[in-house]
Amino acid sequence: MDRILAIAGNTFRETNRNRVMYVLLLFAVLLILGSVTMGKLTLQDEARIIQDLGLAAISLFGVIIAVYLGVTVVPREIDQKTVYFVIPKPIRREEFLLGKFAGMCLTLVIQVAVMSLVCVLVLVAYEGRLTVSLAKALLLIQAEVMVVLSVALLLSSLTGPILAGFLSMAIFLLGRSTDFIAQILRQKESSSGVDALLTAAYYVLPDYHLFAVSGSVEQGTTVHNQFFTWGYVGWALGYAAIYVTIMLGLTILRFRRRDFV
Amino acid sequence: MADPVEIAKESQARSEEAGGSQARPEEAGESRARSEEAGGSQARPEEAGGSQARPEEAKEGRRAQPEVVVRLEGLGKTFVTGFIPLGALARRGGEGVRPELDPKVLPRAVEAVKGLDLEVRRGEIFGLLGPNGSGKTTTIKMMMGLIFPSRGSISVLGRPVGDLEAKRLLGYLPENPTFYDYLRADEFLDLAARLCGVGRAERRRRIPALLEQVGLSEALNRPLRKFSKGMLQRIGLAQTLVHDPALVVLDEPMSGLDPIGRKEVRDLIFGLRSQGKTVLFSTHILSDVEMICDRVGILVKGELRDVGPLDALLSARTLETEVTLEGDAPGALALARERGWTVWEKGGRLQIRLPGDGDPRPLLSAALEGGAKVVSVTPRTERLEDLFVRQALAPSQGPGGALGPPKGSPGGEEGSS
Numbered sequence: 001m002d003r004i005l006a007i008a009g010n011t012f013r014e015t016n017r018n019r020v021m022y023v024l025l026l027f028a029v030l031l032i033l034g035s036v037t038m039g040k041l042t043l044q045d046e047a048r049i050i051q052d053l054g055l056a057a058i059s060l061f062g063v064i065i066a067v068y069l070g071v072t073v074v075p076r077e078i079d080q081k082t083v084y085f086v087i088p089k090p091i092r093r094e095e096f097l098l099g100k101f102a103g104m105c106l107t108l109v110i111q112v113a114v115m116s117l118v119c120v121l122v123l124v125a126y127e128g129r130l131t132v133s134l135a136k137a138l139l140l141i142q143a144e145v146m147v148v149l150s151v152a153l154l155l156s157s158l159t160g161p162i163l164a165g166f167l168s169m170a171i172f173l174l175g176r177s178t179d180f181i182a183q184i185l186r187q188k189e190s191s192s193g194v195d196a197l198l199t200a201a202y203y204v205l206p207d208y209h210l211f212a213v214s215g216s217v218e219q220g221t222t223v224h225n226q227f228f229t230w231g232y233v234g235w236a237l238g239y240a241a242i243y244v245t246i247m248l249g250l251t252i253l254r255f256r257r258r259d260f261v
Numbered sequence: 262m263a264d265p266v267e268i269a270k271e272s273q274a275r276s277e278e279a280g281g282s283q284a285r286p287e288e289a290g291e292s293r294a295r296s297e298e299a300g301g302s303q304a305r306p307e308e309a310g311g312s313q314a315r316p317e318e319a320k321e322g323r324r325a326q327p328e329v330v331v332r333l334e335g336l337g338k339t340f341v342t343g344f345i346p347l348g349a350l351a352r353r354g355g356e357g358v359r360p361e362l363d364p365k366v367l368p369r370a371v372e373a374v375k376g377l378d379l380e381v382r383r384g385e386i387f388g389l390l391g392p393n394g395s396g397k398t399t400t401i402k403m404m405m406g407l408i409f410p411s412r413g414s415i416s417v418l419g420r421p422v423g424d425l426e427a428k429r430l431l432g433y434l435p436e437n438p439t440f441y442d443y444l445r446a447d448e449f450l451d452l453a454a455r456l457c458g459v460g461r462a463e464r465r466r467r468i469p470a471l472l473e474q475v476g477l478s479e480a481l482n483r484p485l486r487k488f489s490k491g492m493l494q495r496i497g498l499a500q501t502l503v504h505d506p507a508l509v510v511l512d513e514p515m516s517g518l519d520p521i522g523r524k525e526v527r528d529l530i531f532g533l534r535s536q537g538k539t540v541l542f543s544t545h546i547l548s549d550v551e552m553i554c555d556r557v558g559i560l561v562k563g564e565l566r567d568v569g570p571l572d573a574l575l576s577a578r579t580l581e582t583e584v585t586l587e588g589d590a591p592g593a594l595a596l597a598r599e600r601g602w603t604v605w606e607k608g609g610r611l612q613i614r615l616p617g618d619g620d621p622r623p624l625l626s627a628a629l630e631g632g633a634k635v636v637s638v639t640p641r642t643e644r645l646e647d648l649f650v651r652q653a654l655a656p657s658q659g660p661g662g663a664l665g666p667p668k669g670s671p672g673g674e675e676g677s678s
Contacts, residue, residue, distance in 0.1 A: 083407075
């Protein structure tokens with residue numbers, strides 16, 4: 001266990017000393033602050049706009065950071081040959097990978113937490129009150145970025161970082177549209193090849209739509225009223241945990257047999 | 262570890278088996294003869310004299326019974342390139358070793374290491390020698406669990422590759438190492454030690470001492486990003502030693518170092534042996550090997566061409582005799598021309614090279630009769646460089662290949678008459 005923690009700690013240190021992370025964080029914070037201006041421009045409930053835009057910004061930048069970490073951190077170990085240093089140490093390959101994942105998760109949690117804090121502070125300054133549903137929404141974003149990270153990690157073990165990055169983003173967009181896919185499937189009742197493909201996609205793709213909370217935090221404004229129960233949040237977190245476990249398992253299978261030439 | 266006697270028996274049986282399966286009778290015969298010699302017998306069958314002093318033998322005798330620290334049996338690696346991972350398709354699950362991949366069936370397969378049998382014994386300095394691309398690094402990486410062998414088996418410290426107990430006693434310096442460049446020197450060593458299970462108090466005690474030992478105390482707070490190549494090599498050596506390993510494996514430890522750095526690494530390797538550690542290192546720098554190795558293995562194109570104590574590998578047979586004369590010696594010159602010996606004129610001196618065991622007496626008497634002065638008569642025996650060139654140039658031939666001695670290599674032991 002100490003070995004995994006050592007790797008996790010080192011990975012955390014690595015990402016913290018990476019300037020790209022701070023640039024991304026800065027953009028996210030600027031976007032959240034910018035939502036205040038957007039709020040002022042609307043005729044509707046200003047606080048709602050700020051909240052929606054803030055959550056969207058956190059989610060978007062959380063996903064970008066997750067993909068960036070997922071497709072660069074482990075491949076960098078292999079490219080820069082630091083894996084030659086680690087693997088011969090008394091550590092199993094899967095422990096190394098779990099340590100890397102844990103370190104990236106910690107970074108991600110902190111990044112999302114910082115963005116969340118900025119968002120919360122803006123809302124408090126603007127409206128002076130916070131809703132429980134905001135906390136739930138932020139929790140769901142945390143879960144979502146973990147899933148994105150695990151998918152990016154698996155893809156980066158199969159292909160180069162750039163392609164893996166694009167694929168991760170594409171899967172993110174498709175995964176966000178699972179309800180749309182379900183709708184298409186419901187409308188057409190034929191069982192053509194396209195349907196089979198869509199069905200497969202529906203079940204295999206990560207259901208990021210589960211975590212999509214922007215616009216649904218305000219009661220009654222969208223179809224996602226179910227978001228407001230803790231039960232739903234629990235279900236989404238459980239789903240995330242299972243999906244992450246499967247992705248990590250596949251990545252480990254690939255990583256365990258790999259030649260580091 | 263297994264009983265040394267058992268190991269000895271086993272290895273004998275295996276070397277016979279290996280001799281049979283390699284289908285080169287003359288090679289098998291010779292390698293067996295050589296291994297007998299390494300075991301302590303005095304005479305080399307193909308040598309006439311056979312009674313020369315061999316310091317290696319004395320050393321071997323003093324040491325405790327040989328225990329095998331690293332054992333490679335029939336180790337082979339075939340890299341499969343190309344988009345379709347045929348190697349992955351042919352892989353057998355769960356075994357840890359891939360089945361034989363036939364390079365004839367897979368057109369894009371490269372056989373990097375071909376059926377290596379090798380043993381490294383406890384407490385020795387073993388040099389793995391070979392030209393670039395001969396499979397040294399691939400072999401070492403297989404031992405380190407970085408690359409999976411296509412066939413054959415490896416045991417390190419009596420355990421299979423990847424065993425955590427064995428890894429705990431193992432220190433490895435990769436070739437041209439790069440480490441986490443965002444870490445400071447002390448942070449990096451702390452990580453290395455922690456991964457090896459060294460406790461916090463011990464780490465705090467050992468790391469400054471180690472940095473001192475490799476001469477990096479002043480660079481303690483500098484990130485590795487700012488390290489020079491020599492400094493990286495030093496910090497790399499420090500991380501191989503931070504957990505006090507029993508076996509130290511160094512891949513090209515001297516590459517990129519200046520002469521002082523090299524000497525320091527040599528001293529360090531000697532120091533490790535005197536602490537009872539086993540050292541295996543690879544190099545293509547021959548002078549390193551000549552100076553420090555107890556035994557060497559010569560790897561060429563993925564095959565182990567020769568293995569044993571250096572003295573035993575080097576043929577004691579005289580390659581050529583160099584006679585240097587001063588003054589007029591028309592008789593000697595004529596004799597040399599007649600016999601077709603190489604003649605050099607250099608600063609009023611005449612250098613005549615007699616190939617092989619040629620008898621210099623007629624030449625000397627002709628010279629003396631002509632009134633010339635004999636400056637030196639130097640018989641030159643084979644050196645590592647000659648052996649290396651002989652092995653590297655020989656096509657897949659047995660040890661002691663049939664190629665003649667390399668021509669025109671300079672210098673030799675000085676002897677005068």
